[in-house]
Amino acid sequence: MDELNVAPETIVSNNDYIIEMREITKIFPGIIANDNITLQLKRGEIHALLGENGAGKSTLMSVLFGLYQAESGEIYKNGEKVEIKDPNDANKLGIGMVHQHFKLVDVFTVLENIILGVEPTKNGFLQKSQAREKLVELSERYMLKVDPDALVENITVGMQQRVEILKMLYRENEILIFDEPTAVLTPQEIKELMAIMVGLAQEGKSILFITHKLNEIMAVADRCTVLRKGHCMGTVDIDKTTKTELSRMMVGRDVDFIIDKAPCKVGDEMLRVEGLSVVNGHKTTVSDVSFNVRRGEIVCVAGIEGNGQSDLVYALTGLMKETGGAILYGSDRMSGGKSVGSVNGKYLHGKDTGDVVYVAKDGSNINSKFLHVGKSELNKEFCPQNDEGGHKAVSLRKINRTSIRQRNAGGISHIPEDRHKFGLVLDFPLEYNLVLQRYFEPEFCKKGILRKKNITKYANKLIVDYDIRSSLGAKSLTRSMSGGNQQKAIVAREIDKDPDLLIAVQPTRGLDVGAIEYIHKMIVRQRDNNKAVLLISLELDEVMNLSDRIYVMYEGKIVADLDPKEISVEELGLYMAGAKKMDNIGARDNPFLNEVLSIEERLNDGKLPENKRNELKKAYDSVYERFVAREHEYTRPNVREEVGNGKQ
């Protein structure tokens, strides 16, 4: 993002402050959210407001927008003192805000959303044509392309954001507040937004840009005010500063941007997803998705929000039923689950399988995997030999129908996307949340009665080990804890279980740099301990830094299989936006498959006479050969395979 083409800044005189917040102090019970903060916004500048979560950025902006009243301090506009008691006052002063969660009505058109609240009317009747003219004029002037008659629910997130910006422009606001505007955008959209912001500033609008992404600040901001724990750490000119300095101001110490990881040592396959589909409501959200995760690697499913990642995770963790495909899991801690056989992405049902699936150990690449089934000698005979010439195999269990608890106990951990919805019972004390998946274990429960002493003891241990901070320790109400510490509690609970497979969804969403660094370290440690990690993330930096392999999901399908060392962020962005696609991913319908399976089934029949059996075996061999040949056609001659082998 550093090489963005930023137009030269507009020149402003030093004393021309359009908004000045002087010595603002805002106190909440027990905490000083803003302590004597002064913020000066020049006309026509992009002013970044940087700080970790809980640093007081939102509080300060809420004071400016009239949502909170400051205990002391004054606000000036163009040198005149003003009172802002509610958002309407702010609107009247020309202050507009693009909220982090868009305030748009889904079923209204773009035009209706823009005029809502300031509708042009004649005798109480809407005059839409008049508003439309103004909108078209504005969108041309500021290069904000929108379709006035499209329903908001049908347009992309990027366009929704443009609607929000147009809403401010339609109201002729001069001071535009952007609250973490890039969180939901693709890299291309971010680039566009940056250009739009620069354009707006050139037109004389003054922009306040709340963020904790340093790259974006370096790219577009003129000046930056840094907050830390409610204090103002100063305002700096971006020209005269560096990313490192900014982050030191924000966190108070040096932060590692690049995660230090050893090369990965890939082990046995831990998770294999084959042809998985999920239907949510009437929409197929996950469609024929196949991938695998092995011990000792972090595999990332990247993608823009809403492309099926959530439902994929729900299916893997058991929160939602899949509608097709198989989830195969390799830990022997798993009880239950159906024993299966599987050939090239299609799994067998029923009795033709043994207790476990034997997967040839070189099935590391899903496109070249040959796996076979069963415990009988006959079956092993057909199990393709691996490089060493043996029949080394790993066992996988099909866990589609296992319960969530079985999966939990079987060594699958889940750091959920929405920590409030799936991660924590907010009105429980911290200690109960820490044993939420284990309260029934003998250590914590005796004859149906909870052993509170043990629970508290265990909670205290986690609090120390994972540095979870709260006011009352184990007894703190979870709701009262900060987001970062809530997330740490989840991470502690999930990792302390010593899982074989960690599924981490957006593990650092909404967290500050310090907490992100910590959680990333925990995830890497998990991988270095020879565990499998599946990471689902929307944050490009996180994807690029953490993962050993990247799958990109777009509209429910895996569209790319990438190596983070070999691609650029921009290229990854193109895949995420659906602009680029790899062939042959997931499209592996081998016409010989059914034949192979049906002959196998007959061979497995013990009552088959010997002469018939030999005949059948011959037929099988020839079909199998064709099957394998076809398989090789599908196998992409790609770098991935070589690199993958190199790693082993």
Next chain:
Amino acid sequence: MILLIKYTLLYGTVLSLVAFGGMFSERSGIINIALEGIMVIGGLCGVVVLSLLPATFSPFLAVVITILVAAASGCIYSLLLGFASINLKADQTIGGTALNIMATAIAMIVAKLVNGSESARVLYSNKSFLFKIGTLELNVFLIIAIVALIFAVIFLYKTKTGLRLRSCGEHPQAADSVGINVYKMRYLGVGISGLLGGIGGFAYIVPAVSEWNFEVGVSGFGFLALAVMIFGQWKPLRIFLAALFFGLFRALANISSSTFLGDLNLSSNIYNMMPFIASMIILALTSKRSRAPKAEGIPYDKGSR
């Protein structure tokens, strides 16, 4: 046949009026389960006033006054729901249910007081509400329902207030952020709903018969209207058509004994059940696809963002 049309229009009118009421309320974000109770109160006040008017009173004025009384009483009663669910942020379903139970009780007490006896029957004359086109007997409420339909379409889709009201039912935070008073809009929605519900209750009782026993309330028509509203997808024209459709089923029950249907020797209870069974089936089939206002049922709290 004429009889069938007469009854279809009669019930269709009632259902569309009440369902329009429900629509206004839900479009502003308040689930109005209390429609049944509002109908009872509106019907009660209208009927009591009607029965108390001297026989010499001008028929035209009597119609106007009683309808206004019904509307006003329904409106006031609905404001109780508004107060509970908007200001006190109470659960709207529970509040509505409480109002339903209370309404029947109030109606019985008042009706007995008016009678001065143990019976909750009230007698009145309904002649002035009826008029004829050819042999088809109609009532004034049909005109009111058509006016309400036109009003609803124009109000919701063509006016500023309609746009604002709808935004409060979909995304009140968005409405608030652009300076719309969500509380005011929701009161407006509930108020209109009470007004139409009150008239609807009156329209259910008066045109058909000339005495009413308030122990039966309005026999579930408020709930049927909710089904009509859902079947009509919260859209005025569709609701009107849905109301006529449901009205037809209800009308079949009324004429069953006097026409060829009577020859089938089926119990009249079966016909009485039909609209309810139809509504169950239709709701079961359509509810999956129905798109209710997104924020309905959720009390709006300025603090939570």
